Amino acid sequence: xxxxxxxxxxxxxxxxxxxxxxxxxxxxxxxxxxxxxxxxxxxxxxxxxxxxxxxxxxxxxxxxxxxxxxxxxxxxxxxxxxxxxxxxxxxxxxxxxxxxxxxxxxxxxxxxxxxxxxxxxxxxxxxxxxxxxxxxxxxxxxxxxxxxxxxxxxxxxxxxxxxxxxxxxxxxxxxxxxxxxxxxxxxxxxxxxxxxxxxxxxxxxxxxxxxxxxxxxxxxxxxxxxxxxxxxxxxxxxxxxxxxxxxxxxxxxxxxxxxxxxxxxxxxxxxxxxxxxxxxxxxxxxxxxxxxxxxxxxxxxxxxxxxxxxxxxxxxxxxxxxxxxxxxxxxxxxxxxxxxxxxxxxxxxxxxxxxxxxxxxxxxxxxxxxxxxxxxxxxxxxxxxxxxxxxxxxxxxxxxxxxxxxxxxxxxxxxxxxxxxxxxxxxxxxxxxxxxxxxxxxxxxxxxxxxxxxxxxxxxxxxxxxxxxxxxxxxxx
Amino acid sequence: xxxxxxxxxxxxxxxxxxxxxxxxxxxxxxxxxxxxxxxxxxxxxxxxxxxxxxxxxxxxxxxxxxxxxxxxxxxxxxxxxxxxxxxxxxxxxxxxxxxxxxxxxxxxxxxxxxxxxxxxxxxx
Numbered sequence: 334x335x336x337x338x339x340x341x342x343x344x345x346x347x348x349x350x351x352x353x354x355x356x357x358x359x360x361x362x363x364x365x366x367x368x369x370x371x372x373x374x375x376x377x378x379x380x381x382x383x384x385x386x387x388x389x390x391x392x393x394x395x396x397x398x399x400x401x402x403x404x405x406x407x408x409x410x411x412x413x414x415x416x417x418x419x420x421x422x423x424x425x426x427x428x429x430x431x432x433x434x435x436x437x438x439x440x441x442x443x444x445x446x447x448x449x450x451x452x453x454x455x456x457x458x459x460x461x462x463x464x465x466x467x468x469x470x471x472x473x474x475x476x477x478x479x480x481x482x483x484x485x486x487x488x489x490x491x492x493x494x495x496x497x498x499x500x501x502x503x504x505x506x507x508x509x510x511x512x513x514x515x516x517x518x519x520x521x522x523x524x525x526x527x528x529x530x531x532x533x534x535x536x537x538x539x540x541x542x543x544x545x546x547x548x549x550x551x552x553x554x555x556x557x558x559x560x561x562x563x564x565x566x567x568x569x570x571x572x573x574x575x576x577x578x579x580x581x582x583x584x585x586x587x588x589x590x591x592x593x594x595x596x597x598x599x600x601x602x603x604x605x606x607x608x609x610x611x612x613x614x615x616x617x618x619x620x621x622x623x624x625x626x627x628x629x630x631x632x633x634x635x636x637x638x639x640x641x642x643x644x645x646x647x648x649x650x651x652x653x654x655x656x657x658x659x660x661x662x663x664x665x666x667x668x669x670x671x672x673x674x675x676x677x678x679x680x681x682x683x684x685x686x687x688x689x690x691x692x693x694x695x696x697x698x699x700x701x702x703x704x705x706x707x708x709x710x711x712x713x714x715x716x717x718x719x720x721x722x723x724x725x726x727x728x729x730x731x732x733x734x735x736x737x738x739x740x741x742x743x744x745x746x747x748x749x750x751x752x753x754x755x756x757x758x759x760x761x762x763x764x765x766x767x768x769x770x771x772x773x774x775x776x777x778x779x780x781x782x783x784x785x786x787x788x789x790x791x792x793x794x795x796x797x798x799x800x801x802x803x804x805x806x807x808x809x810x
Numbered sequence: 811x812x813x814x815x816x817x818x819x820x821x822x823x824x825x826x827x828x829x830x831x832x833x834x835x836x837x838x839x840x841x842x843x844x845x846x847x848x849x850x851x852x853x854x855x856x857x858x859x860x861x862x863x864x865x866x867x868x869x870x871x872x873x874x875x876x877x878x879x880x881x882x883x884x885x886x887x888x889x890x891x892x893x894x895x896x897x898x899x900x901x902x903x904x905x906x907x908x909x910x911x912x913x914x915x916x917x918x919x920x921x922x923x924x925x926x927x928x929x930x931x932x933x934x
Contacts, residue, residue: 451890465859604926615920
């Protein structure tokens with residue numbers, strides 16, 4: 334069975350900035366959206382979430398840097414069990430991040446709740462709501478046209494009448510034939526009797542009998558004539574009845590055919606409406622799913638690993654001696670929440686703690702970092718009207734809302750270790766305005782300009798690093 | 811003017827001692843709900859804008875119409891994405907344990923048009 338595995342290939346092109354040329358870690362930021370159909374590229378800043386909120390079964394991100402490349406691969410095994418939703422386990426995500434610029438490898442596990450999944454409890458509520466609200470079935474049943482039973486019964490009844498009329502004609506025809514025969518016979522008998530009577534002489538003994546026979550033959554002929562006339566009338570009446578039954582049958586058949594045709598047209602129209610209603614309902618599901626106060630909550634823990642072995646001893650100025658490297662890079666944890674109060678607005682809040690070292694070099698010490706941030710984004714310029722959106726295949730299928738999004742991310746990171754802090758920075762804060770262009774689920778762009786203010790041991794400063802990010806995705810087997 | 815009439819969409823309960831049952835079964839049947847937009851048998855609405863959570867769903871039927879037949883009309887669709895759903899509709903006589911298939915559909919997906927059709931079958 335063919336299965337589509339969206340593989341996000343995320344590339345970032347950074348405009349040169351000498352001040353942050355080697356500041357690689359500061360660019361790992363949370364996503365602006367939990368939807369897999371929208372960019373999973375983090376917003377640049379100083380405080381990093383360990384694992385961006387990708388929701389795909391498998392996803393990968395490659396981020397080229399001036400001093401190396403970062404590769405992030407994540408897997409959400411729960412996506413294989415699409416029919417089951419467990420509030421914690423369904424969102425379990427394993428993430429591996431390696432960075433050649435720092436030789437750092439991070440392994441992380443995320444657990445949480447994603448209300449934006451159709452099979453989540455919130456998704457079930459939304460599906461129930463749209464099912465009742467759009468009421469596609471009610472519209473279908475209300476539009477249903479039936480052919481009245483009387484019409485259906487009228488045709489066989491008319492046919493039966495016609496059959497009876499035909500039989501009556503047959504009987505009347507036979508009766509007429511018999512009457513004709515009887516009349517012919519009676520006429521012949523009468524003519525014979527009349528001739529015999531005419532041949533008798535007056536006063537002869539046979540005259541009276543001949544006359545009597547002639548009169549009897551006249552009576553018989555008259556009776557036969559009457560029977561013949563009656564048979565003719567019966568035949569005419571039967572023919573009239575047949576004609577009338579034929580008319581009724583034709584009318585009944587036409588009425589039935591008209592009703593059936595009307596039902597056919599009505600059914601076709603009702604089915605078209607059902608399709609439209611179903612599609613609209615699926616669109617409404619995303620509208621409701623992405624408009625509420627039920628947040629996505631994701632907690633992540635991870636640990637850092639540097640290469641082990643030995644390397645040049647930084648305390649030995651001659652460089653002649655080596656010392657043991659520090660492979661244990663420490664641990665990280667963060668909790669993030671994503672709110673989508675309306676479909677065009679979302680807000681992410683997160684806090685993080687890291688107990689780590691700046692590198693795996695000998696004699697580096699573990700120290701504590703506390704960070705957090707807020708990202709707000711607003712789809713300011715939709716590329717489609719609501720009517721167009723509801724008919725958009727991408728929207729109906731995955732809730733993808735094309736448009737231009739503007740947003741800002743504020744982040745802060747404090748280090749407690751002073752001389753053990755990364756680049757001796759004890760505090761960093763950043764504001765990152767950004768613009769997203771969401772052309773399609775496969776093609777999205779981001780322009781951002783993080784402005785960072787920091788306090789270091791013995792110094793302070795400001796950095797600005799504009800970035801341009803292209804996000805793309807391919808479908809693989 | 812065609813001689814037609816509109817049927818009320820009000821669902822009606824069918825409490826009877828009839829041995830007949832209409833069943834909708836689908837696979838996968840667990841955690842893969844169906845939208846039951848409409849199920850109408852002999853003009854009686856058995857389900858309308860309901861959700862089928864667990865396969866199979868059964869609906870008691872009153873006896874067959876004249877001619878010992880059932881006219882079944884339905885419209886259903888899978889609720890969740892990413893799952894190809896196979897569905898079967900049949901009518902069962904619970905006394906004789908005989909069944910008669912009404913219709914079947916394979917590989918339904920959420921974004922496809924609903925499976926909507928109607929047919930007449932003999933009572934089992």
